[in-house]
Amino acid sequence: MKNDIHDLALLLDSRVRLILVETWEESRVLEAIGMLAIKRAQTWYTWNHVEGLRRLGFGSDLDASEETADPDKALERIRRDNQPSLYVLCDLHPFLDSPRVVRQLKMLAMNHDESAPTVLLVSHALTLPPELRRLASRLSLSMPSAEQLMAIVREEAAKWSEQNQGKRVRTDNQTLEQVVRNLRGTTYAEARQLARKLIHDDGAITRDDLPVLNHAKFGLLGMNGVLSFEYETAHFSEVGGLRSLKSWLNERQQTFTAGVGIDVPKGLLLVGVQGAGKSLAAKSVAGVWGLPLLRLDFACLYDKYIGETEKNLREALQLADTMESCVLWIDEIEKGLAPDTGESGVSRRLLGTLLTWMAERKSRVFLVATANDVSQLPPELIRKGRIDEMFFVDLPGEDVRADIFAIHLTRRELPVEAFDLPALAATSEGFSGAEIEQAVVSAVYAAAARQEPLRTEDLVDTLCSTSPLSVVMAERIDALRAWAQGRAVMAD
Incomplete structure (x- = not known):
């Protein structure tokens, strides 16, 4: 909360008159603004389409006869204010297609006098018209740290104990730390909701709760469509062979799951014979590491409108980043990135978006891609730096x-x-x-x-x-094996 208040104070001191806050935590934003207004002895008001303008804290009362539920009339009232008040407009986004609303916001945003009011737009999603974009600044709420997430879990455990005659919540340190890692990317309210659900079910936090937690987190973040949550993950005991691959993953498990060091593993590519266990091995990475498994379906990415396909991929990758720490599985990746037969160039743009994310991402998303037809793989995809290693999965001995x-x-x-x-x-x-x-x-x-x-x-x-x-298919498999010699690491 202190960081949020500090960042908001900096924006106010720079006389930015239009501030955007995209968040699901409206109450947390109002709490932060209230604390800042009290600290600065500043008048502040809230607005929504049901209640209109309301004064909070100190300052002059509004005229009770004035109708302010209509956004146009509310903005007219704000423009008449000659005091440096704060106005928090909640869920104004449905009205941003009104020319009068847009013009009034623009007039407010261009007023940099010391006595001019400041408008904060708060909503779960805000897309400004082009004429307002350069006049506004965005404020992002800080996400809870690992220490704060641990405190939330402990608080919920203490509440459960009070309600159950002092019984202690059963867990162990390793599982508790994994739960905290899997809560990363959630807001304070979401983390508290998930922790409460885990504990109140049976008064325990065990490793069996991790898939339930991951699935609930996935649902809270609204991930659907091109990304799907794979609830059933495999264990390496269900995968025969692949000793080299298993050893490689075991060496990197602690570094990735604990986030130790700067060289966090990025991912791997599994190529080889169909039915040899590539998909099962991909599922096993998430199962062994205790991480949620997300599957990216290229078939669902494509859209008939120009630019929408690439947008779908960007949004899917952003959602995966939010879900960190997790495993992102792309099955038969060559089918989604095969060269275009027409002139649209969609697959090339998809490849560019994916390659940029693979090279520059800072989130702990471990990519596991599988491929059957290596001749369709673009060379840029398999260079070191974008993936850590390429394994060839042959027929079992x-x-x-x-x-x-x-x-x-x-x-x-x-x-x-x-x-x-x-x-x-x-x-x-x-x-x-x-x-x-x-x-x-x-x-x-x-x-x-x-x-x-x-x-x-x-x-x-x-x-x-x-x-x-x-x-x-003897000829094709022999050609595949010949290609893999000297190019890929044998998974067995």
Whole structure:
């Protein structure tokens, strides 16, 4: 609050007569202005379309017979004020298409006399007409720091204890610190609301609450459309192989999640064979690091109007920045950035917007992009500095295929020890992880239809009755492997 009051005082001292405050915390803005007005012995008023102008604090009362709910009449009243009063107009944005309202605001903004009033426009979103933009200044409210977020959580825990006969809220320091990190990017009121929801559910803050917290935060910030929240994230125990990738991520987990040092990891690109586990690995990064996972869908970005597609991408990236710390997953990125067949140049402009964000962002958003067709990837996308590393995900080896069979059998509550995993791994030569899973699914269906338990022989028969992608598309996969040699780090 002190920083907000200080910044507002600087604007008033510089005689800026039109100040914009975009925020969802209207009450917090009014509180800050009230404290400043009292400190400076300054008269201040509020306005909204329901109640009109109202005086707060000291100063002369308004004429009770004067109708000021209409914005045009309220601005006429403000222009007649020959005192350096503060006028806080809440939710004036629906009326900014009125020429009279715009003109009156312009006249107020151009009056730099010492005795002229100052107008503050407060709303969740403010887009000024062109004639006002250079006459106004914007004030951004400070966001709560980690210490303040921790204090909010502790305050809500203390309130819960008072209401529950002194019981203590169950948690541990590591989980509490992760909750505070995940609350970053929320306002004071939003952080308090989220903390209260976590605690009042069961009187505990555990790691199981993190996905719930992230989902609720996503909803509060109004993220929808091109960005989606992936509620179900995977764990690396669900991913067979990829030892080099797992080691690389483990080395960087503490640096990213704790925000230690200046070289915060930016992201990685996963290229390779379809069905080899790239998407599952992307989900696992968020699951292991305990971070929210956002998915950017390029198909939803495109708009028929010129410039709207690039705007959609900019807004999506800004929302991801607000959601920090998080993992941003772009699946099959080459499809969204493929060269244009026409002359619109949309994909080139999308690429430029994405590259600028990748290189210059300061937020802790870890980008995980996946690609199948590397020939469609622009070279600018994969240079170091924009991503940290490019991994090639190949078809699983024999030992990894045995692990994948064990994972999928366990997931379906089948006794792993009852199956000959080495025989299954040998039979599934050339199969991807996705193809192995589908073989298990198909065999389970067949066994259920016969009303018999699933056997190793059933799985072998299913594997032998289908041709994997490595056989059907052998030439393309061989070319992909040849391209990856010396260009990408092997994920296994």
